[in-house]
Amino acid sequence: MDGALVLWRAIHSNFKVDPVKHALSVTREQDFSAWYQAVISEADMAEESGVRGCMVIRPWGYGIWERMQKLLDDRIKATGHENCYFPLFIPLSYFEKEAEHVDGFAKEMAVVTHHRLIQKEGRLVPDPDAKLEEPLVVRPTSETVIGAAFSRWVQSWRDLPVLINQWANVVRWEMRTRMFLRTAEFLWQEGHTAHSSVDEAMEETLKMLEVYRSFAEECVALPVIAGEKPENERFPGAVATYSIEAMMQDGKALQAGTSHFLGTTFSSAQNIRFQNAEGQQELAQTTSWGMSTRMIGGLIMVHGDDDGLRVPPRVAPYQIVVVPMLRDTDEDAAVLDYCGELVTELNRQDVFREPVRALLDRRPAKAANKRWGWVKKGAPVVIEVGGRDVAGGNVSVIRRDRLYREDGKLDSQVVAKADFLGAATGMLEEIQQALFADAQARLLGNIDRSVTSLDGLKAYFGSAKKPGWALVQWAKPTGAALDKVVEWLKGEKLTLRNVPSDAEAADGLCVFTGEKAVERVLVGRSY
């Protein structure tokens, strides 16, 4: 039984067999929330910036984001979208045009009111003579300002579809923040498209939902449930909102990407009109879809363990890190040469249709500290090379996905260098698969399908065993009836996640109202 399995059993059976002294200062069992912060801090991913609600994303965290950006951007471009850049600032008047949208964001908008500072009594203050005539909002999302551009770009059906995307920072003034999951400023991509028909816009909405699903599962090894959000969880101004939902190791849900069919909400507010093939004026049908640095929070809470982060190879800034074990002797030069060759040969190989990313860690620090540093950062493979390895033509291989042997000792395997070179890319593919399979088993194993009543829901989420999600049948109430359901759920600290696209048809009664059910909806705690 490997280390990961020992841990898995320990966690999921509330049965403590763990003999291992772990690298992190706190375990998931002890305090999941403190553990999450510890991973971020001890893996040098990010830190508090001193600016309220804003974080500093450090190289390891940002490197993961760059990998995510590249892989998602490739998919966004492959589906015909082009990147643009739109202004950070949005005039207040743009928001006034769409009431529901502004209601959704007004409470958390950063507002620029001045364009100059002056000295006053030894302090810097906004210059009262440099007050803006119209205050500017720092974009919380860009439907309004991009809609204004679309209205300039679109005249005829021949100008449609418009398929664009933007990588940008956005600001939502959250009162309670948590690194990567909820920060005042965050990084994301936001896609915006305009179409000549409802069908085409819906097709786009679902196509991008599928891009998010496949990106999350294939690249981040994050199994997700794709489906439509209930009415109360829709994006402000959307006709329909779809999401991918991932399950964290504490059983909570994380919304990891959303895709919205906006109908004519923004085209009527921003006047995006076109002449159709019959010569008549029509409003365009628009969509928007976004994925953010939140995904990194999901990666941590799905793949992390008590030794830190485990990064799936496809999104790891470095996939294989080589640590030379130097002893300040004449032998060191040979060890460094041997390591250098190894890295060069690895970087020449391809994996996942890209060059392998191998690093020689030459920093002036103790080899053991470096090893544990990379374990905490979650580099998929750590190679150690000492004088003895050089003499024997070997390397010592540590796989981050199976760190410990059954006896609780670190599983460092000595193999011939040539054998490792031949097996390295296969090993990376295997690690990618193993992380996904683990998470997939956990997701599927923790969706309860047996709950048929409110008491049942209470019992499931109140049980001592860590709950996951409940997939329940419901009558899809709307308006006041839905409000009542949401209110009840709120009392239990529960939320409606989504109606899974691939759930079987309803065949029973609504768990909330007792009426005939029309579909199945996921219920869970959430981030």
Add this chain to the structure above:
Amino acid sequence: MDGALVLWRAIHSNFKVDPVKHALSVTREQDFSAWYQAVISEADMAEESGVRGCMVIRPWGYGIWERMQKLLDDRIKATGHENCYFPLFIPLSYFEKEAEHVDGFAKEMAVVTHHRLIQKEGRLVPDPDAKLEEPLVVRPTSETVIGAAFSRWVQSWRDLPVLINQWANVVRWEMRTRMFLRTAEFLWQEGHTAHSSVDEAMEETLKMLEVYRSFAEECVALPVIAGEKPENERFPGAVATYSIEAMMQDGKALQAGTSHFLGTTFSSAQNIRFQNAEGQQELAQTTSWGMSTRMIGGLIMVHGDDDGLRVPPRVAPYQIVVVPMLRDTDEDAAVLDYCGELVTELNRQDVFREPVRALLDRRPAKAANKRWGWVKKGAPVVIEVGGRDVAGGNVSVIRRDRLYREDGKLDSQVVAKADFLGAATGMLEEIQQALFADAQARLLGNIDRSVTSLDGLKAYFGSAKKPGWALVQWAKPTGAALDKVVEWLKGEKLTLRNVPSDAEAADGLCVFTGEKAVERVLVGRSY
């Protein structure tokens, strides 16, 4: 004599031979400034956003920026730097710590004062109850907030150097804006490093100057003069500022990248201290360096012509665009197949150590419109394929760097498809070189080295012939003496550009003061 040369002669001899009807609505001769705006607009690169001072960067403009980002990022990483992300907002108090720095930026800072909007008499207004205790500045540059992070990261000499970079948006509230050259919000990268010694920090400063020079020349085909800025042109807070200066076709200078040695200015303000190897506390020596979307403005004004933009192949979003000439007949399918194969085979080839970027333009528009659209956008090679080409196994090749024959007709050459496939990457390399060589000849041919007096300067810059720059000897005055020089230059609408690193030693008298000269400095008009 090819078309480009005809144009070149025409422009530089004030001798009008040009028989060509050009694609752009205005020529460089007619109005250089209007021509610049016309290129941006007619090549669909960018547009006014409706938000004061902010532009929308459209796919072709943003695609060029993405290429620049990738190529520069590779070089920044290859020199040992890692990417991070720091907050958009900077508390006022961070600026108060460094007087010279804040003086340099206070007049143009966007200030966030509220974090919520409310409805009042039917309008949205900042909520008076949501006023920030300490206003936040939208970053104009990040020395202060990154310095604060460095002070957390650096304790010992072992923590140094810190070598980081950030790709971000910044805001400087410029009153007079011009697309790409000067906008309230712009995109850039800013590198920030901390070192244990002055020598190492200076080495870094010059290393990054060289990275900018080689990037500009090798990737953007933009010949530049690298050198140190005079004291009056230093970055606020810098001990020394270096720049690369490019010459536009109107003879004006554009500062295309800067690298600053900051000494202990920011380490003392932000308290970046380390224990040196001898156990003593020292202030770190820091640097910063930046390059922005301004580079796109430089690309336009160096490589554009009266038919629009000409994009060097290394930074072109598409290097080869294939336009099928369809006639709504049965032949069309064969033409499309033929074009599709061509693009597939091109994309399989490598150029500049990357895959060729070829595009099949399938949009529903007339072939002639598409051709001229790509000419205006400056795609390096446009291929047209009609039924006759398919029958003959040919393609029609238009090279953007030599658009016209001597007789003023479009130079479209019919060549065998197989020959074109064999020659395509060589052609792209040749175009890259040709654009650089043209610009280099113009730069070197328009630096006057003969001026030895103020009257000479006046005469050179007042001449009917379009002036370039003057490289003059000077005594490197400082303080009030320098102010006097700068004042005089200002009266002539001239500026000091930089002291070229590779200029020969001074051997005469200062053109400004008549004292013995110590070095040579470039004087010119500038953007």
